Amino acid sequence: MSVESAIAYITRMREDNDFHHLINAKSDDEEAAWALIREQGYDFTLEEFQKARDTIYEEFGISPL
Secondary structure, eight states: OOHHHHHHHHHHHHHOHHHHHHHHTTTTOHHHHHHHHHHTTOOOOHHHHHHHHHHHHHHHTOOOO
């Protein structure tokens, strides 16, 4: 598991509409969504995702709401 994997996931979610819709289609079922994310080759925890999000915010000068 890694922050790098989470950054790659976030980047793909932002750039690949088909992937974004695929993941969002499972968003009502948290377990299924995590399984799909792992099936797509990403492996990170929620904590790693949050660190990745913060890294991206900092990189792009985004202030969280």
